[in-house]
Every structure is written in C-alpha cells, then in structure tokens.
Amino acid sequence: MTKIENVAVVGGTHGNEFSGIYLLKKWQASPQLLAKSNLTINTLFANPKSFEENKRYIDCDLNRQFTLPDLVNNTLANYEQSRAKVINAELGPKGGAKTDFIIDLHNTTSNMGPTLILLKSDDFNKKMGAYVLSVMPQAIIVFEDQVSMHDHTFLASIADQGVIVEIGPQPQSVIRQDVLDWMDTMTHAILDFVVMYNKSELPALPASYTAYKYVETIALPQNQQGERMGMVHKNVQDQDFKALNKGDPIFTLFDGSEITYQGDYQAYPHFINEAAYYDNNLAMSLGEKITVTL
Amino acid sequence: MTKIENVAVVGGTHGNEFSGIYLLKKWQASPQLLAKSNLTINTLFANPKSFEENKRYIDCDLNRQFTLPDLVNNTLANYEQSRAKVINAELGPKGGAKTDFIIDLHNTTSNMGPTLILLKSDDFNKKMGAYVLSVMPQAIIVFEDQVSMHDHTFLASIADQGVIVEIGPQPQSVIRQDVLDWMDTMTHAILDFVVMYNKSELPALPASYTAYKYVETIALPQNQQGERMGMVHKNVQDQDFKALNKGDPIFTLFDGSEITYQGDYQAYPHFINEAAYYDNNLAMSLGEKITVTL
Numbered sequence: 001m002t003k004i005e006n007v008a009v010v011g012g013t014h015g016n017e018f019s020g021i022y023l024l025k026k027w028q029a030s031p032q033l034l035a036k037s038n039l040t041i042n043t044l045f046a047n048p049k050s051f052e053e054n055k056r057y058i059d060c061d062l063n064r065q066f067t068l069p070d071l072v073n074n075t076l077a078n079y080e081q082s083r084a085k086v087i088n089a090e091l092g093p094k095g096g097a098k099t100d101f102i103i104d105l106h107n108t109t110s111n112m113g114p115t116l117i118l119l120k121s122d123d124f125n126k127k128m129g130a131y132v133l134s135v136m137p138q139a140i141i142v143f144e145d146q147v148s149m150h151d152h153t154f155l156a157s158i159a160d161q162g163v164i165v166e167i168g169p170q171p172q173s174v175i176r177q178d179v180l181d182w183m184d185t186m187t188h189a190i191l192d193f194v195v196m197y198n199k200s201e202l203p204a205l206p207a208s209y210t211a212y213k214y215v216e217t218i219a220l221p222q223n224q225q226g227e228r229m230g231m232v233h234k235n236v237q238d239q240d241f242k243a244l245n246k247g248d249p250i251f252t253l254f255d256g257s258e259i260t261y262q263g264d265y266q267a268y269p270h271f272i273n274e275a276a277y278y279d280n281n282l283a284m285s286l287g288e289k290i291t292v293t294l
Numbered sequence: 295m296t297k298i299e300n301v302a303v304v305g306g307t308h309g310n311e312f313s314g315i316y317l318l319k320k321w322q323a324s325p326q327l328l329a330k331s332n333l334t335i336n337t338l339f340a341n342p343k344s345f346e347e348n349k350r351y352i353d354c355d356l357n358r359q360f361t362l363p364d365l366v367n368n369t370l371a372n373y374e375q376s377r378a379k380v381i382n383a384e385l386g387p388k389g390g391a392k393t394d395f396i397i398d399l400h401n402t403t404s405n406m407g408p409t410l411i412l413l414k415s416d417d418f419n420k421k422m423g424a425y426v427l428s429v430m431p432q433a434i435i436v437f438e439d440q441v442s443m444h445d446h447t448f449l450a451s452i453a454d455q456g457v458i459v460e461i462g463p464q465p466q467s468v469i470r471q472d473v474l475d476w477m478d479t480m481t482h483a484i485l486d487f488v489v490m491y492n493k494s495e496l497p498a499l500p501a502s503y504t505a506y507k508y509v510e511t512i513a514l515p516q517n518q519q520g521e522r523m524g525m526v527h528k529n530v531q532d533q534d535f536k537a538l539n540k541g542d543p544i545f546t547l548f549d550g551s552e553i554t555y556q557g558d559y560q561a562y563p564h565f566i567n568e569a570a571y572y573d574n575n576l577a578m579s580l581g582e583k584i585t586v587t588l
Contacts, residue, residue: 022525026548054572109465171403171465173569177528177546231316234471252471254320275467278348 001124003198004100004161007041008091009034009187011105013063013155014276015050016172019183020105020165036191038198042099044090046155047083054173056276063104064153068094084155092158095150103190104156105183108168109275110284111238114182115140116190117164119152124161126292128193130205135189136182140241141211142166142270142287163190169238172275205294212241212268212287220283221251221259229253232273232283240270244286251283295418297492298394298455301335302385303328303481305399307357307449308570309344310466313477314399314459330485332492336393338384340449341377348467350570357398358447362388378449386452389444397484398450399477402462403569404578405532408476409434410484411458413446418455420586422487424499429483430476434535435505436460436564436581457484463532466569499588506535506562506581514577515545515553523547526567526577534564538580545577 009027011020024043027034034041045051047062058079065084070076071094091099108115116132118125121143129141144164149157156162165186170179196202221230230253236244244250244267251259261267267286271277274284303321305314318337321328328335339345341356352373359378364370365388385393402409410426412419415437423435438458443451450456459480464473490496515524524547530538538544538561545553555561561580565571568578 022522022548109468169465171463171569173466173572174403174567175525176531176567177525178531180525181528231469231471231474234475237470237472254316273468273470275465278467 008099008102010044013046014056017107018175094158097159099159102156102159102162106166107170111169112240115166121145131193144214208293217285302393304338307340308350311401312469388452391453393453396450396453396456400460401464405463406534409460415439425487438508502587511579
C-alpha cells in the first residue's frame, strides 16, 4: 500500500445525521483543529440540500450511489445521483482516486455506541481497528468486507481506502453532545493512526482483538399485503452487539405474539430498529463475532 | 362537570410519531380491544398525509392550529390548517363540542418516559393524574394549564376535557415496543379512570402527589446571525424531570465553552433536545415541581 497523503473527511452524506455536519462546520471554521503532520485533509459536506430540508435524502440514499456503473451512467440524474458524480469527480475518480483515504461520518438511531466500520480486512484496516480500540476501549469494530471496494456502493469506496464512522444512539435531526464527542475522538484517533502507519511508528498493539463481521440485513415482519405486522422485540431493542441465539425472541407482532430467531448461527444484531431502515422495511443487520489477529 | 360519554382517541397528529398510529391501526381493526362500558369511543387518524410522507407535518404543526380565531379563519387553508377545520367539525366544534373528552397520542425523542400532560387542574384532571400514577408508578404528570382550554392551540382543546399522552424516548419514524406498551397501558388507565369517575366509583387515591407544571420553553444558543452555536449539555441530556439549579451547566457551545442555567427557580427540564423543537431552535421546556392535593 502506498503512503496516505490526501485524506477527505466527509459529513452530511445523510442530511439528518447532525454530528458530522456540525463537526465539519467547526473544522471548516478552524482547520487547525483537524490538521495532522504530513497529511493534506480536505472536508466535504456531501448532501447540503438534504440538510436544508432536514431529511436523510432528497431523491434516493446518497450512500448507495457509488458503484462504478452507476457513477458513469448519465441517465441516473436525480439530486443524489448527481451529487455522487460531483463527489466522485472531486475526491475520485473511483478506481484512480486522487484521495487516498476517506472518512465518512454517520449517525444511527440504534444503540451502537462509537462504531468504526471497516471496508477491507487488510493490514491497514486491521491495525486501525486495534489502534482505535486502544484509544477508545468502548469502540466497536465492524468489518463490512463482504464485497470489494470496487463493488461497494458507499461514498467511502471512492478511494482505495475508506471507513465509515457510525455513532449512536442519536435520533435523526438532533445533536447529542456524547455522540458528537465520540465522533470527534474517533476521527482524531483514525487520523493519528494514519500518521503513525505512514511512518511505521505505531505503538505496540495487541496480537488479536474482538470485532464483528457483517452477515445480512433482515426485514420487519410483513403480511401478504406488504403491511408491517410487528416490531423489534423489546428484549432486542438497544441490545446492539449482544448475542442472539436460535429461539430467542426477535420480533413482537402487533397482535402480541412473538417471533423467534431461527438462524443457524449466533448472531450479533446491530443497526437495531434504525429509523432509516424503515424505508425498506428492514429491522436490523446481523453479524458474527470474529477474532482479528494482527 | 357533566358525565363523559363521547370520547375520541386521536393518533398521528404528528406523522412521524408512530406509537399512536400503530395503536390506532390495532384498535380500528379490533375495536373491542379499546371498548369500555358506557363510553362511546371513536378513533381518529389526524394527519395521515404527514404519515405517508414520514414527516411531522406537511405545511405547519397541526397541534398548534386549534385556537378559535384560527379555526374560523378561512384564509388559513394549508394542509394542516385544513385538517384542523375538518377535525374540529368532526370532534367539536370547539366551544360546544359533541366530543366530551379527547386523548391525543404523541411521542417525543426526549427521555420523558410515560408522561401524561393535563391541560386543566380541576378535580377531574387532578384525580386522573393520581389514578394513572396508581396504575403506572413510573408515569410523570405534567400540568400545562397556563392558559385556558379556550386559548390552547392543541387538538385536545377542542373538547371541554382533553389530555396529551406523550411518551419517549423514541426517535422519529421508529416503533419501540417499550414505548408502544406504555402508551397502550396509559390510554387504558385513562379510559378506566373516566368510567369510574363517571360513576363516582374511584378507588382510594392518595391525598397528594408530585407533578410538574410548565413554566417556559428555552432556546438553543444562537449567534447574532441566527446560527446555532451550541447544544444541550451532556449533563442535562436524558435528564428529563431532574432538578436544574442556578449555576448548573445547561449548554455546551461548539467551541467547547459551557453556559450555565441562570434562572431564579429550581427548574425541571423536559422535552430535552426534542428533535421537533429544532425547527424553532428550542432546546427544552422548563417546569416547576408541584404537589397536587386532592
């Protein structure tokens, strides 16, 4: 891997996730607060119109518009599809990007705490997880490396290296200080890591650590007319990254009956009851617990 | 007070407050689940279009449209202003309503738990608070009786008696089972109370109880350009109905400095960091603790 020189810190990819937007305002007003030696750090407000309208998006989810075929498809021309092309021109282009590393700042309504989502499981990302955990022991590391960067739909996949900082619980369109402080701390930890990784001057890191690996996203129960029939079970609500075993209740139907988890693996739910998931009638993501060895 | 015969249970006054909407769906499908002896109970979905669009409102806050002058002002003709007139015709008209009592079901993103907001402090309402507390000890009773029903802007003020069930914390556009269950329980407690109050057959109630009385709503800090400069202090976040004393930190500015509470009374904040308040740059409401005697 070549040295990382050009970094982009992106906020407001979703207009109602306020932590990144307000941190960006602060850093844009006082760039020295974000500066690190030997890094060129640019900030980008990805979806300003959705922030003005206080919505996740205007036409479609911006953070699903970054596959190569979509980026070069000029018939995809709504607001977010257009923003994706502009951002790709500014930070990319994907496949040969002028930006070496992207940090994309997000909030969730789920009780995920300070979560770092890594899109690759190479040496750089595995060590980043270990370093962030050493600075923030309460952090959670999730690998979404089920597809290559080339095939990822995320904004952070424009560059050869990119991560998503995902912090909650925070209702949409709210600023919580605890969540803002976590995002600030995690962003600095990531940038400090990059500086040290570039110079091969990392502190001692543990030989292994616990993390989670994305497996699947599951739907809320619906009837045959496609109407929502139930909700996340109260035993699962807020229990992000707690084990869910076969037979555990997972949904409560509005008629009071319960549905149990029938998967064949011990699942670690996250994005539990995320508000933005309702658009697609999704209930939560499931992951597996893994041990990452350095 | 005349006997209460006609009751309206209203949900979806705000389209992204899901508990009332989903309870209404359940009760409309199975009216026997809500039935009480000697009461005629109607249900009303107040703002269906805002639910379809997954927003609090389309044009303006429906729950601020129910003063008499506004209800008779035909130049006020946007969606919510029109809905207010239709609802007033259906449940009212205000000042001589065919509905004796309205229960309006709301959610908040604030950590208010199961809160019952009473709009009058007469015998009926004071005893209702005592009865609800006897059934739900974790409930909070708030009096917003600073103006008369005539002058209230709330939907529940159409009838001579009306209350607001206000339950959180729940992000906008999410269904939490704990919150749904609280709302279901509180609605039934209120209806059971009405049945017993009508027959003068209330159980023994305590001679007094603790409640809160609305005093004021305070703004988030802004600079001279009207831009938000800060957020609710982390010590105050989630501490609804916990005492705030002069000198306690109340806001953190984005530059890290703190603003302290300088009021001349011991305040009990609620609706702390409510997402819907951001439209008007409001931070929280403040109340005083009171003792209600029966």
